[in-house]
Amino acid sequence: RRAHYAALKDTPPVSRDGQHITLLHNSGLLADMAMLEETGAEGVGLFRTELQFMIASKMPRVKEQVELYAQAMRLMGDKPIVFRLLDIGGDKVVPYMRSTAEENPAMGWRSLRLALDRPALLRTQVRALLQAASGKPLRILVPMVTEAREYMKVKRFILRENERLPRLGFAQPETLEIGSMIEVPSLLFELDRLLPETDFVSIGSNDLIQFLTAADRANPRVANNYDPIARPRLRALKLVVDAAQKYGKPVTMCGELAGRPIEAMALLSIGMTRLSMGASSIGPIKEMVLGLDVAALKAEMNDYLENGETEGSAREFLVEFAERH
């Protein structure tokens, strides 16, 4: 299979009806970025910066952070990379950071919440990213945003640090884009406030589905009971796609859904065109895209989502569609 997928490397991911689908990597360590050569992906849609912190035995210094980010950018060449701010806590344990035991760590003091309460940690990281970019484009993604005003707070913080760069003797990035993760359900109902302020958004289906279904993503006993592409979840995802389109902002899916063929089909059927996934999924997803008539699928899926009369799950419908075509 690997040789088969490697042969697709230079084939553009264009569907049978001519739609270009952007395929990107999820990454976090330099080692897996070497895979870009092999897969022909267009860039890195999600760089999980917390991985450097998780594998270290003590807090990485600013110099070490700058080095990692600069090297990641160098490896990318002209391809874009999106750096996500630290998403520590929950299932992502950093052993040298003292934390108190929490009843519900996934819903606890983690990620952006921690960053806003500990601005020194955030400041160090933002400075490291800005310094590493120096003269190159920089894209920063904010995780676990629960309210639009939290996003605004971080955005102002980043812009202030960017203003300071020349005085500290550093060049500003060529361009600076700031985006928000959409992975907390409350934000679905504030998209009209969030989207005008963001340059792009990225859906984290792992957390979004966990919170929508109140089913722990790490507990298969409950997580497997709720199909992530069942009608209510697809309707939630479509809210984001439609709103992003209305405000003219790019939306990427960077949760695990994007890397599974039937699930990715579901995403294309609601109008998503940018998918970010583990490197080993690029081949299978590209193959699915090449064989798919997106417009035909969209028409049928829209009917299914809107009217909701069809018996059976979205998954059954998608499998049946794939067989029919």
Ligand code: PEP
């Ligand atoms: C997600 O929640 O879907 C996501 C991409 O972030 P993570 O898996 O790192 O929480």
Ligand code: MG
């Ligand atoms: Mg997440």
